[in-house]
Amino acid sequence: MTYELRVLDPAEWDDWFGKLELAFGGVPESPEERALWQELTECDRSIGVWDGEECVGTAGAFSFRLSVPGGAVVPAAGVTMVGVAPTHRRRGILTSMMRRQLDDVRAGGESLAVLTASEPEIYGRFGYGIATYTTRAVIDTTRVRLSVPEGTDAVRLRLADPAKAAEACESVYARRVAARPGMLARQPGWERLPLLDPPGERGDASARQCVLAERDGEVVGYALYAVKPEWTHAGADGTVVLKDLEALDPVAEAALWRFLCSIDLTSSVQINSRPVDSAWQHLVSDVRRCAPTQRDALHVRLVELGAALEARAYQAPVDVVFEVADAFCPWNEGRWRLTGDRKGAVCARTEEAADVALSVRELGAAYLGGVSLTSLAAAGRVRELREGALTEASVAFGWPVAPWLPHGF
Template sequence: MGDITLESASADDWDEIHEMFSAALNFDPNPAGSAADRQLFEPDRTLVARRDGRIVATIGAVTRRIAIPGGVIDAAHSGRGAVAATARRQGLLTRLLHRHMADARELGESISVCWASEGRIYQRYGYALAVRRVGLALDTREAGVPVTSGAGVLADGSPEELRDVLVKTYDEAYAQRPGWSERTSAHWDYRLADLPHMRGGATALRAITHEGEQGIDGYALWRATGDWTDTGPVGEVRVEELVATTAEAYAELWRFLTTIDLTRTTRIWSCSVDEPLFYWVGEPRKLSATVSDGLWVRVLNVPQALAARRYAAPVDVVIEVRDAVLPGNTGRWRLTGAPGSATCVATDDDADLRCDIRALGAAYLGGASLTALAGAGLVTELTPGSLAAATTAFGWHRPPSAFEIF
């Protein structure tokens, strides 16, 4: 067996990367899927491990910005990480991830984000669950979406026909929702690819928009299934994403999606833990809610990351951080933050809190409380009262959410 080398990919490597990645995930390579995925392929941000000239492991990153509490920052959006079955247990993923994190930090990205095929893998490298996703399967007979007082208008069409207004609406909304990422033209091409083998027996992707007094202020991407039993139709609406910048648009879109003829269930695979929909149903259990992991965050540069976000309340705290992978993060950092500004600098002052790097990743988007993380053993309070104050500060008025796998 030859030595395994690690290097950046070239544009010519894509087909082999796609084939190896598909096999590692137990899928057959798909030409249409390959063409769609290739739109986001950045060779200079993709690492490959070669043995005897063949690619046996890979991980990639997409250059993209993400919304955080109080702002938007550059973040390494990692994906397509896999090791061939014949190259497992040789430390390849460790080498790839260590290099990925070091490269992203060098590029000025203070966090790396990913969707994990298995969470236990990424926790070993300092990633933490930062966004929980809630899946819902609503019995539409339980839906009680309130009637709004507005005079909004719904319009339907294909996603491509409505693409310009979808883009405009998403751009207006995403910066206000921690966990949502920017979309360039290539990201929209990927999002709307609508490959037949990914439809799960449902229709092609459909779009609906809501126009309020100030113009288009919401949309939904959805599909449906047609099914009948001896007692009648039992079709299902599958909501891929719903984006709204006003409460009226949000309500009217949900009203539409829960009243489609010949359907009895409306399903959304990922929504926020604070969805107003929870308060509109007569029997919340009929939502069949499931909670699972969504977005994982790895803090790459502690002072840069903590200074970039904003805080729900004034805070002045010294945090001692442990990071076994990126030693530049290890040390004591004085965080001084508020709703409008923040700084984070190295200090020799005594620490108020001590934490593992995973705690900062979990709390970074405002989704996990430092108090809960202390209960999990990831945070230790050294100065009485500092944990409660920091917990309040790290919160945010809207919990993070995520619904787009990259």
């Protein structure tokens, strides 16, 4: 059978998005979410596959700017809204959309594509590697104490209306982007995402609340959260559900964590997504009582390998020749010599003997500094061809701050 793959006409958006919802189980998004996603959708970067009059495949991309090691914020295609109708699986539709999408990303001059996966096993065959992880936890505030740094008491905390405080919060967020790889510089319209709070999806929790951390009249941090009241025969047993937290310094961050852990009538703080090196783990008296777990977050694909590796910095000097396999984007295949340090890098094709052999998937996983090439080698996914080259490359690709994706897309 033949299908038509074409760029999305804005007039087709409702049908297209409805087929995406069906691919994810058929539960419709709330009106608030649907309206925001329609506004944010870049129709010229969205595609659909059609079987006659029926849409049977969807995929899109957002024009993002992603922070990378060294502080640069580079263009990246945020792959999103990927779905195939359950009646049309195993027919090559997903592969055709991935093929078209990566060709378009390359033609548009972006060296990176990124996504979050509903099923992590799907995208490795298209060259995506898991580059960031996120931590979830529940702090038992009845049994866990916080030890905060000196000066925490000097931070002023103020409750604020989330919408009215949005500009101040976005200012703090924007100043944090370059400091941690994997963060997204929010483009116009995306500042509405942290405020999205459909009543039907609160799960018996309150409307979104906001607390600001201030010093000398300046907002230096914020937390967005909700409170889920609950009562037992023993008394109040509510939960603070953390939505977002950013701070410009350790003292302001500690003040926010202490506030969240001491809200009246609650006994726990639910953390849904924080960096794997987040400070709260070192503030608590007993991390076991917080039951932290990790899961994959951002998957990274190097679309133009040389440009992508030149866009980031390296924490130690590196001079290594990679033998790269990339069957899906063969323009990346072959030998590449990477030389660089914290000031920058050059990556160009070479005929020199290879030092390390791997696929583009492993380079994507290591790209943001959170996954070591050494650990990938231990799994048999990277091969050292020159003694010492693997350690050199692995140390250089690392970064002192763990990468983290602050929100989905």
